[in-house]
Amino acid sequence: RRKSISPHDGLGSNLVVQVKNDRVMRVVPLENEAVNECWLSDKDRFSYEGLNSPERLTRPMIRRGGALVETDWQTALEQVVAGLGRIRDQHGGASIGTLASPHATLEELYLAQKLTRGLDSDNIDFRLRQSDFTADRRRRGGSGGWPWLGMSIAEFAALDRVLIVGSFLRKDHPLLAQRLRQSIKKGAQVSVLHSAGESLLFTLANQRTVAPAMLPGALAEIVAAAATEGTALHPALADVDPGDIAKSIAASLRSGEGKGIFLGNFAQQHPQATQLHALAQALGELTGAKIGFLTESANSVGGYLARALPVDGGLNAQAMLGAAERAPCKAFILLHAEPELDGADPAAARAALAAAEFVVALSPFRPPAADDIDVALPISPFTETAGTFVNCEGRAQRFNSVALALGETRPAWKVLRVLGSMLDLPGFAYEDIEAVRRELVPAADIAARLSNATDVAIERPRSSVSGLERVTDVPIYFADPLVRRARSLQQTKDARPPAARASAATLSRLGLADGAAARLRQGNGEAVLKVSLDDGVPDGCVRVAAAHMSTRMLGPMFGPIAVEPA
Structure with missing residues (x-):
């Protein structure tokens, strides 16, 4: 027991x-x-099954004769050093x-x-699933200003x-x-603004x-509704006419004492994420509510603290995975990432990796896009x-290993340390x-x-x-490489192959x-899916899940999509 x-x-x-x-x-x-608390x-609880998946990568692999073949660590590391050095x-x-x-450790x-x-x-x-990066240099706070929940979890649970x-x-x-479910039982009011209607199992x-x-x-309607008489409203919202639901949400926020406005994964992945952020901030200022982010992954905050993002004019994830004809990157280093399943645009990810001259994947698992990988290095999962x-x-929250490494797997921090030394980089x-933690x-x-x-x-x-829009969720058991390989989780309802979900009115028009x-169809990619009636999807939209092999041929998680009978 560890x-x-x-x-x-x-x-x-x-x-x-x-x-x-072990x-x-x-x-x-x-x-x-x-x-x-005492919950899980x-x-x-069950993702550990992925640790024992037959897809575990237990020995280094290099491309030889058009295929990935197993090799020893020294040969694989030398090939990485040669490939990156050549590029x-x-x-x-x-x-x-x-x-x-963002599931990688801070180290x-x-x-x-x-x-x-x-x-x-x-x-x-x-930030692999993010599509709006315009706020990168516009956050207040100098070297900090990184998004977070905005309060402690205990404070979150006490909001009304x-x-x-x-x-x-x-x-x-x-x-x-x-936590919110328990708060509602004590009289809290929770409102939701979203692009999909789902049961949250609370009122x-x-x-x-x-x-x-x-x-x-x-x-913006809620912001306009929250502006009381005599309060200056932002000029861009001068013509906004709030509806009844917007007025009700604004009234709810104004009436409380402990108040919070939170942007979820979908909002953070939205092509206008910075506008949603700015509007949430304006609403918070009008109602006295704190704003926060429901961060997507185990190290969504840690990634900022580690400076694992461009800070001096470099390319963000979207720019790195640009159109293949631009091919901004000739080489990729992938750390625990499977871009065609973990990225905002799987089609762009596939094209960018295919166009690259050299790709090295550091992963506990055999890469799904094996044809594009030149070297695969087996690194340790969190256990x-x-x-x-x-x-x-x-x-x-620090943790230690709880089991011995499988096969020839090595901790990623050690692999990166050795690569830095072999590349003659200072400080490794x-x-x-x-020593890293210091x-x-x-x-x-x-x-x-x-x-x-x-x-x-x-x-x-x-x-x-105008036109048909895609609504994209990342299902709970598709969200990261470990859960995608957990056998029990993959047998649940939430792991069923994605369907094309739409309202009755939308299906009738189609x-x-x-x-x-x-x-x-999105761009040059297409997929054939079963249709499912779902009146929780807004009219004029089709909900299609991402992060699944059956939808990885499609394009961006947001934007226009064409649908027709197969």
């Missing part, structure tokens, strides 16, 4: 991992009232990009950015008025949803569902390494993980680096939308019936 921390959503649930013969056999909650989501010499360091998963993210910058590149990002914007809350953040004070393109406009996750409230002579932001200083303030100017929201087959 203690650990969940590597999945932003809560950072505390775990007891039960191990026999094989994880069971995971149960470790009680921590400040974080997960099924994702945290840097021929195209410059700025042609190298690193895509890191891994820190060394990944140090390695990337040592190669004269600022192209590194962990809450607005959730753009979140599949019960699936994305199951234990935060549980909502207000709920409005709109097409993704209309989400900023719907939030086989020491590390740190920084949760949504900015709490740094670490003797142990504590270079990280001290836990006591994290709070000072966090801020949800923004100075992005509010823009006039759209008043209408000439489709519930249960029929439909052909979906």
Whole structure:
């Protein structure tokens, strides 16, 4: 029985991992009232099965004769050093990009950015599903200003008025949803503004569902409704006419004492995420509510603290995975990332990796896009390494390995350390993980680096939308590489192959019936899916899940989509 921390959503649930013969056999909650209380989501409880998946990568692999073949560590590392060195010499360091998963440890993210910058590149990002990066240089707070929950988890649980914007809350953040459920029993009012109507298993004070393109406009209505007589409203919102639901949500927020406005995963992934942020801030100022982010992954806060993002003009994740004809990156370093399943645009990810001259994947698993990988290095999952996750409230939680490494797997921080040394980069002579940790932001200083303030100017929201729009969720058991390989979780309802879900009115206009087959197209990609009637989807929209092999041929998570009978 060994203690650990969940590597999945932003809560950072505390775990007891039960191990026999160095094989994880069971995971149960470790009680921590400040974080997960005595609870554990099924994702945290059963994802350990992925650790024993037949897809585990246990030996290094290199491309030889057009196929990946097993080799020894020295040969694989030498090939990585030669490949990255060749790209840097021929195209410059700025042609190298690193895509890191927000499920990587703080130490891994820190060394990944140090390695990337040592190669004269600022192209590194962990925000793989984000599509709006315009706020990167406009957050208040100098070297900090990184988004977070905006309060402690205990404060979140004590709120009596809450607005959730753009979140599949019960699936994305199951234990935060549980906290709200308990608050509602004590009289709290929770309102939801989203692009999909789903049961949250508790009674909502207000709920409005709109097409993704209309989400900023719907939030702007609430801002306008919250402006009392004599309050100056932003000029861009002068013509906004709030509807009854907007007025009801604004009244709810004005009436409370402990108030919070939270942007979920969907809002953060939205193409107008910065506008949603700016509008939420304006609403908070009008109602006295704090604003926060329901952070997507175990290290969505830690990635900022590790500086695993461009800070000096480098390319963000979207820019690195640009159109193949532009091919901004000639080489990629992938850290725990499977871009065609973990990215905002799987079609662009596939094209970028295919166009690259050299790709190295550091992963516990055999890469799904094996044809594009030149070297695959087996690194430890969270149970086989020491590390740190920084949760949504900015709490740094360290953990140690609970089992011996499988096969020839090595901790990623050690692999990155060796690569840095072999590339003759300065500052990689670490003797142990504590030496790495001494270079990280001290836990006591994290709070000072966090801020949800923004100075992005509010823009006039759209008043209408034309054409069919895609609504995209990332199902709970597709969300990261470990859960995608957990056998029990993959047998649940939430892991069924995605369907094309739409309202009766939308299906009627498309000439489709519930249960029929439909052909979906985005750009040059297409998929054939079963149609499912879902009146929780806004009219003029089709809901299609991401992060699944059956939808990886499609394009961006947001935007237009064409649907026709198959």
